Amino acid sequence: MTMKTVESVQRKYEELAALDKKHFMHPTSSFKQQQERGPGFIFTEGKGIYLKDIRGKQVIDGLSSLWNVNIGHGREELGQAAMEQMKKLAFSSAFATNSHEPVIKLAEKVAQMTPGDLTMTFFTSGGSDANDTAFKTARYYWQLKGKSEKKKIISRQKSYHGVSVGASSATGLPAFRDFPSLAPDFYYVDSTIESLKELIAREGAETIAAFISEPVQGSGGVNLPPPNYFKEIREICDQNEILFIADEVITGFGRTGKNFGMENFDAVPDMMVIAKGISSGYAPLGGMVISEKLKNELIELTDGVYMHGYTYSGHPMCCAVALKNLEIIEEENLIENVLNMGAELQKGFKWLEQRHEEIGNIRGIGLLGAVEILKDKETNTRFSEPVSLKVVDEALKHGLLGRAIIYEGQDTLAFAPPFCINKQEVETIISIIDKSLTEVKMAGLK
Known part of the structure; x- marks a missing residue:
């Protein structure tokens, strides 16, 4: 994009963000965070497993938005x-x-x-x-x-x-x-x-x-x-x-x-x-x-x-x-693809477990999967601060929208991508998780 286009897009984002803060009461969100930071993404389009925001950033929708965009975006x-x-x-x-x-x-x-x-x-x-x-x-x-x-x-x-x-x-x-x-x-x-x-x-x-x-x-x-x-x-x-x-x-x-x-x-x-x-x-x-x-x-x-x-x-x-x-x-035999890509997702989780001693309690069925982040897998002890939140934040920088679940003392990364996902895209998700967890660990875990 040209400098003029970038400025125009940023101006449009800021205009919408100001209106968002003033008029839109978000579901399951922090009142203070909305007012202090404004909207995170303002999505404008989606295609397959991808979402794109108003500023042109594209991310993999790793949770099918709210576990629901099963056939993928843009149909x-x-x-x-x-x-x-x-x-x-x-x-x-x-x-x-x-x-x-x-x-x-x-x-x-x-x-x-x-x-x-x-x-x-x-x-x-x-x-x-x-x-x-x-x-x-x-x-x-x-x-x-x-x-x-x-x-x-x-x-x-x-x-x-x-x-x-x-x-x-x-x-x-x-x-x-x-x-x-x-x-x-x-x-x-x-x-x-x-x-x-x-x-x-x-x-x-x-x-x-x-x-x-x-x-x-x-x-x-x-x-x-x-x-x-x-x-x-x-x-x-x-x-x-x-x-x-x-x-x-x-x-x-x-x-x-x-x-x-x-x-x-x-x-x-x-x-x-x-x-x-x-x-x-x-x-x-x-x-x-x-x-x-x-x-x-x-x-x-x-x-x-x-x-x-x-x-x-x-x-x-x-x-x-x-x-x-x-x-x-x-x-389109998408349920068959759910079984096949679910197996690839679980295989990817196990690969992550071999690379990161903090990954444990791998679980899932079909395209519904999760891993926990643990300080000590033998005792099921977690870190004092939820690591999954940091991993999800880091993953966003690399183009993956995931979910951290920290209710009831959990520290879980959850994923449920659209049914249309392919093997290469599953591997991309795993690669981003790997990179993000590595970077979070380099910053130090408590």
């Missing part, structure tokens, strides 16, 4: 699908049994993809309101069955289920519950079967409506379940008349190398929560999928109105975009 087919639908029918309400073709076809497609007898979907705008819908529906179901005392929801520590009042209350990461007057009747267990059994015994199965879990915890650190965990969870829920809810917001639609994360663990829930990957982030969309059994019981138990619905439940344009997104995932 014009999705924009075309949105335009075609908006020209025909931009919006119509789905209340009072009204419907439209995109939502019907998407509900059918989801039913074809989900495991077991999960066949009916209630659509929302995202994961938080989908989880709230699941909690309300679970409690409503037990009320209809004359067991209104069954209202407690159990979730796992280090779980993440969203930020609406109900979803925040279910989230097992205390930092997300640091708000006054969250919803009552939410309980937390660690990731052992014994912990759940003890809580059920203490609280009484007759008071518990549902147990919810991510197949693989995402924001909590990319934590896989213990062996046979969900098979045992399924049995315990059946024995105690507790509904089993799977939060597939991150793991759904191919992220783990299967359509849904629970398919890796041979367990079928009563309810499934979906979002993110259903549209690859091109349109805001989520949903709650319920089993055929639950659907039939709800039909039999009431003649009244299900008094729950969002203005944008089953939005026509969002559904059209989701259908095209799922078509691309199938036609």
Whole structure:
């Protein structure tokens, strides 16, 4: 770029940054940092696994933005699908049994993809309101069955289920519950079967409506379940008349190398929560999928109105975009690429472990992976200051956007790149992590 162009671009950035600081309240951000530093990147375009900001800097989107841009950035087919639908029918309400073709076809497609007898979907705008819908529906179901005392929801520590009042209350990461007057009747267990059994015994199965879990915890650190965990969870829920809810917001639609994360663990829930990957982030969309059994019981138990619905439940344009997104995932065999490139990512992590004694606790499934940074791997001791934050900052300088997870004393680097990534691009990610960690270590670790 010429000097004049550089100056023009910088001026444009500064103008937007000033407006950002003045008018835009950022999600999950520091108020003070926003005012002191302004926006980090102002992204203007994306292509494949890459994002570019207004000043021309290109970075690899190592986390698919928020675990959601599964097919990658810049797919014009999705924009075309949105335009075609908006020209025909931009919006119509789905209340009072009204419907439209995109939502019907998407509900059918989801039913074809989900495991077991999960066949009916209630659509929302995202994961938080989908989880709230699941909690309300679970409690409503037990009320209809004359067991209104069954209202407690159990979730796992280090779980993440969203930020609406109900979803925040279910989230097992205390930092997300640091708000006054969250919803009552939410309980937390660690990731052992014994912990759940003890809580059920203490609280009484007759008071518990549902147990919810991510197949693989995402924001909590990319934590896989213990062996046979969900098979045992399924049995315990059946024995105690507790509904089993799977939060597939991150793991759904191919992220783990299967359509849904629970398919890796041979367990079928009563309810499934979906979002993110259903549209690859091109349109805001989520949903709650319920089993055929639950659907039939709800039909039999009431003649009244299900008094729950969002203005944008089953939005026509969002559904059209989701259908095209799922078509691309199938036609381009992207889930197969998830398996292949996931293996390359894990191989890269192991290479890093050989080069850096601080790398440990390598884990992952499909294109969902993480490593921890440890001072002493034998004792699982961490450094006094989170090293992952420094590595992520350094990696940005080299063109990689990753995520540091430091909740609950962790020091974890997490990655979940788009499904379209290739072997060379995986190797580039690993190379940048290697270089960044080396530079952080040279500056000194505490």
